[in-house]
Amino acid sequence: MSIPFIVSKPSGLVVQGLFRGLSHRSTATRFGIAIQRSRVARLTTPIVLRRSVSGSAVNVSVEGKTVGKGLVNDIRYFLNNEALSRYPSGSNSASPRRFKLPRLLGRNQQSASSLSSLSTPSSPTSVNALGKAVSRRTAQRRTFKAYLTLTKPHLTFLVVLTSMASYSLYPASSLITSSDITPSTTLSAITLLFLTVGTALCSASANTLNMLAEPHLDAQMTRTRNRPLVRGTIRPQNALLFAIFAGVSGVTCLLYGTNPTVAALGLSNIILYAGVYTPLKQRHVINTWVGAVVGAIPPLMGWAAAAGEFATTDSVYEVLSHPGGWLIAGLLYCWQFPHFNSLSHGIRHEYAAAGYKMLASINPAMNGRVAVRYSIACFPVCIGLSICGVTDWGFVVDSSLVNGWMTYEAIRFWRNVGEYGTGKRLFWASVWHLPGLLLLAMAHKKGLWQGVWRWVNGGGEEEEEEEEGYDYYEAPKGGNGGGDYGEGEGEVSLVAGTAR
Numbered sequence: 001m002s003i004p005f006i007v008s009k010p011s012g013l014v015v016q017g018l019f020r021g022l023s024h025r026s027t028a029t030r031f032g033i034a035i036q037r038s039r040v041a042r043l044t045t046p047i048v049l050r051r052s053v054s055g056s057a058v059n060v061s062v063e064g065k066t067v068g069k070g071l072v073n074d075i076r077y078f079l080n081n082e083a084l085s086r087y088p089s090g091s092n093s094a095s096p097r098r099f100k101l102p103r104l105l106g107r108n109q110q111s112a113s114s115l116s117s118l119s120t121p122s123s124p125t126s127v128n129a130l131g132k133a134v135s136r137r138t139a140q141r142r143t144f145k146a147y148l149t150l151t152k153p154h155l156t157f158l159v160v161l162t163s164m165a166s167y168s169l170y171p172a173s174s175l176i177t178s179s180d181i182t183p184s185t186t187l188s189a190i191t192l193l194f195l196t197v198g199t200a201l202c203s204a205s206a207n208t209l210n211m212l213a214e215p216h217l218d219a220q221m222t223r224t225r226n227r228p229l230v231r232g233t234i235r236p237q238n239a240l241l242f243a244i245f246a247g248v249s250g251v252t253c254l255l256y257g258t259n260p261t262v263a264a265l266g267l268s269n270i271i272l273y274a275g276v277y278t279p280l281k282q283r284h285v286i287n288t289w290v291g292a293v294v295g296a297i298p299p300l301m302g303w304a305a306a307a308g309e310f311a312t313t314d315s316v317y318e319v320l321s322h323p324g325g326w327l328i329a330g331l332l333y334c335w336q337f338p339h340f341n342s343l344s345h346g347i348r349h350e351y352a353a354a355g356y357k358m359l360a361s362i363n364p365a366m367n368g369r370v371a372v373r374y375s376i377a378c379f380p381v382c383i384g385l386s387i388c389g390v391t392d393w394g395f396v397v398d399s400s401l402v403n404g405w406m407t408y409e410a411i412r413f414w415r416n417v418g419e420y421g422t423g424k425r426l427f428w429a430s431v432w433h434l435p436g437l438l439l440l441a442m443a444h445k446k447g448l449w450q451g452v453w454r455w456v457n458g459g460g461e462e463e464e465e466e467e468e469g470y471d472y473y474e475a476p477k478g479g480n481g482g483g484d485y486g487e488g489e490g491e492v493s494l495v496a497g498t499a500r
């Protein structure tokens with residue numbers, strides 16, 4: 001059966017043709033190609049995509065000649081680039097191929113005018129030139145995308161989120177206990193910006209170094225075989241330069257915009273991930289525990305960045321002395337086991353074939369047990385956050401519900417050794433669990449709702465009207481009316497009050 005198709009890219013380029021050998025519309029859609037039947041009337045030279053025996057690999061032939069074979073992405077690239085220049089309109093073609101002037105170029109006056117002559121599809125030269133112009137743009141986009149892929153953008157996004165969440169949970173105002181502390185009692189948006197950018201760059205560097213170390217292993221796994229260093233989209237030397245640039249600028253960003261402890265944590269984490277965890281993956285199952293430490297450090301960085309704003313010195317002890325940061329790091333540490341163990345269960349055979357030492361393939365029963373243990377460990381960690389004053393007591397209830405759900409899925413995963421879909425269920429539970437828990441922690445941040453209430457009731461205005469502020473928070477009568485205040489306490493309350 002033949003299916004007419006139109007391949008369209010965001011650039012606006014359209015190539016029309018025929019699918020042959022594809023049995024139905026959904027197959028073509030799976031290949032990421034939009035079929036627009038309304039355009040079928042203007043059919044052109046058939047470019048034939050044949051499904052080969054091996055999964056999603058397809059053959060491409062133009063005008064009866066096989067010109068390529070590969071994965072869908074390669075084919076799409078081919079169609080949008082090579083096919084244009086190699087097979088210009090008019091070459092042996094019974095009916096001319098139609099092209100549209102790229103939409104983006106059309107919006108740009110200069111490019112549009114320089115290419116306007118190319119809009120006549122009948123000239124082979126014009127089609128060639130158009131093909132080249134589009135190729136250039138596509139090549140730039142592909143290069144950008146390849147570098148972005150080196151950073152493992154989804155992972156980096158998650159890493160940055162955990163460090164931002166931890167930053168925002170820092171109990172800024174409640175820690176103002178001395179009138180000697182003069183800095184602003186609100187967390188600084190500029191520090192947060194430096195933390196975010198610095199952490200993202202450090203993570204990009206670590207991930208690039210990780211990909212540089214194992215392209216031969218990545219090539220053996222479905223999940224990773226399309227990475228730029230496996231496909232050769234980026235040369236290793238360039239990837240190394242990119243990693244160095246990202247690492248140096250990331251650490252500098254953290255040093256300049258936060259404090260030395262955060263910068264040191266960022267640098268150590270790059271070394272831990274690329275230098276210890278990555279080679280350990282092929283040597284010992286302990287790698288997962290090391291990887292969990294790597295994932296736990298970004299929230300510690302976020303906490304240390306916030307703490308540094310209120311610290312009187314740059315000492316590591318001062319920025320990392322509050323247990324809150326360690327608890328959030330602990331949460332990330334524990335979370336990674338149900339998350340990674342369930343993920344790795346689904347691809348354990350690939351891990352084994354590639355030579356990775358993963359618990360999922362070496363000891364599936366223990367893989368399940370470990371997932372259960374660390375899911376349970378999330379309970380006390382969350383309760384600890386309320387005990388040490390980071391979150392209110394409502395978080396104990398809410399977090400226990402979320403942790404209960406993940407633990408339930410982990411127990412099912414363990415009892416069924418990952419079979420009957422329990423691996424997938426635990427994986428998805430873990431995917432929702434972490435952002436859910438972090439959002440809940442933020443919503444339960446201690447003092448947050450009292451602050452909002454005061455703000456809604458115009459507390460801020462009153463505060464501005466007060467010149468001295470000593471009278472604003474009614475001084476505790478008998479020294480203990482509204483809390484355990486000491487000398488100079490009125491002034492302290494004023495400072496803290498401004499923060500809320």
Ligand SMILES: CC(C)=CCC/C(C)=C/CC/C(C)=C/COP(=O)(O)OP(=O)(O)O
Binds near residue numbers: 224292298
């Ligand atoms: C600030 C800073 C430097 C942060 C780094 C954060 C970071 C890179 C966390 C990764 C955690 C981890 C163990 C991922 C799995 O890697 P993998 O090698 O098993 O993944 P893969 O199989 O996809 O390559």
